[in-house]
């Protein structure tokens with residue numbers, strides 16, 4: 001399983017990176033669906049939320065904390081949406097776990 005996101009992690013493909021640490025990487029979505037649209041991904045190759053194991057417990061929590069930290073840094077003070085499309089029915093198109101952080105506009109509910 002080598003995805004486009006793995007190639008971004010490995011520096012083979014450029015991305016507009018907004019945050020990086022030992023465990024994860026965050027960069028702007030190439031096809032933004034909101035004024036702010038960031039993808040937060042683990043450096044570990046995990047296909048989706050459905051593939052997380054107990055071993056990934058702290059990593060999964062870390063990803064959420066990074067989302068929160070980036071939202072503060074980007075001054076998304078009035079809120080934002082976090083989405084993890086999972087599997088075929090979830091509309092996942094890249095098989096490397098990622099959290100979409102979208103802000104800068106009012107989001108509707110339910111989503112499509």
Ligand code: 5GP
Pocket residue numbers: 004013015016027028029030031032039084085091092093094095
């Ligand atoms: P999914 O549909 O799997 O939840 O989301 C995948 C996201 O990755 C999409 O929003 C898509 O625009 C974004 N994406 C796909 N390829 C690239 C890329 O090469 N660079 C960046 N920055 N985003 C990408």
